[in-house]
Amino acid sequence: MKARPIDIARKLHISTSTLRHYEAWGLVPPIERAANGYRIYTEEHIAYFESIRAMYPAFGMDVVRQAMHSLMRGDADAALWAVNEAQAKLRQDKVMADKTIQLLESSVLDHVEETGGTGKWMSIGEVAAETNIPGSAIRHWEKEGLIAPGRDPDNGYRRFNRAHLRQLLLIRTLRTAVYSLEVIKQVLEEIERQDVEHARQTVRDTLQYLNKLNQAQCRGIHYLYKQCGVLRLLD
Numbered sequence: 109m110k111a112r113p114i115d116i117a118r119k120l121h122i123s124t125s126t127l128r129h130y131e132a133w134g135l136v137p138p139i140e141r142a143a144n145g146y147r148i149y150t151e152e153h154i155a156y157f158e159s160i161r162a163m164y165p166a167f168g169m170d171v172v173r174q175a176m177h178s179l180m181r182g183d184a185d186a187a188l189w190a191v192n193e194a195q196a197k198l199r200q201d202k203v204m205a206d207k208t209i210q211l212l213e214s215s216v217l218d219h220v221e222e223t224g225g226t227g228k229w230m231s232i233g234e235v236a237a238e239t240n241i242p243g244s245a246i247r248h249w250e251k252e253g254l255i256a257p258g259r260d261p262d263n264g265y266r267r268f269n270r271a272h273l274r275q276l277l278l279i280r281t282l283r284t285a286v287y288s289l290e291v292i293k294q295v296l297e298e299i300e301r302q303d304v305e306h307a308r309q310t311v312r313d314t315l316q317y318l319n320k321l322n323q324a325q326c327r328g329i330h331y332l333y334k335q336c337g338v339l340r341l342l343d
Contacts, residue, residue, distance in 0.1 A: 109151045116149055120161050127157065135160055135176045155338040162331035166324035167194050175332060184341035191329055198322060200240070201284045205315050208281045211274045212299075212308045229260075229267040239276050246276060252289055254279050254296065275299075278307065285314040 113124040130136055131147075136156040140148045149157075156176060163172045171194050178186035236243045249255050250266075255275050257266040268276075275296055282292045287310070295307045336342050 109154075111149045111154055113147055113149065116154055116157055120157060122161065130157065130160055133173070135173060137180055152338060155335040159328070159331045159335045163191070163328035166321060166328045167191060179335065179339060179341065182339075182341060184336045184339075187332060187336070188329075191325070191332060195322075195325060195329075198318065198325065201281075202315070202318050202322075204240070204277060205281045205284065205311060205318060208274075208277045209308070209311050209315070211277060212304055212311060229258075229269060230273070232257075232266050232268070235268045235273060235276065239273065239280070241276055241280055245280075249276070249279055254289065254292060278311070281311055281314050285317045287314075 113127055117124045117127060131139060136153055139153060142148055156179075160172055160176065163175065167175075171190055174190045175187040178184070178190065230238070232243050232246055235241070236246065246255070250257065255272060257268050257272055259265065260267050278295065278299070279292055282295065291310075295310050298304065298306050333342075
């Protein structure tokens with residue numbers, strides 16, 4: 109089946125210049141031209157364009173590029189594992205968001221003073237292990253003023269308590285939904301003032317965002333799998 113650029117553009121609700129951009133970025137196989145110089149798109153090209161349009165909003169261009177290049181090499185498994193990795197990260201974000209909601213809805217939201225007897229202090233390595241947040245991210249958030257851990261008076265190392273742990277989980281959850289630093293600071297300040305209802309609603313909104321992103325990723329995977337069939341790359 110052959111198709112004109114304008115036909116594909118209309119079907120996908122994009123411009124023909126966008127199709128040319130995808131071609132220039134190396135996201136589709138080489139395209140033949142007719143005697144008059146017009147591009148000739150095949151059924152395979154259409155499958156590429158459909159997958160790109162379905163996947164980009166949910167996975168971003170890096171994953172799209174990785175998947176399309178894998179398919180051009182004839183490696184469907186590599187393409188499918190690329191989206192599986194993104195799905196695994198999304199699942200992890202969902203688990204962290206659920207955990208954050210549980211913390212915000214618990215009865216132990218009182219602020220823990222650094223000098224209070226509320227359990228042992230934790231090092232940055234221990235906090236990173238418990239929250240699955242890289243130490244580099246924790247140090248960056250400290251630099252941005254989102255969190256202010258105490259310092260051990262003997263060695264000057266950072267030390268964290270359970271309140272810091274809740275703050276870190278909340279920061280990670282909100283960053284997942286691409287909230288600005290200003291919004292995150294506002295939510296953290298509300299928790300400090302014991303005004304947690306807005307914080308809870310913000311995290312609920314984040315969960316809704318993750319749910320919609322999961323639906324969008326499933327749609328993108330559907331088109332990717334369909335594309336693998338068109339390319340005859342499935343067993």
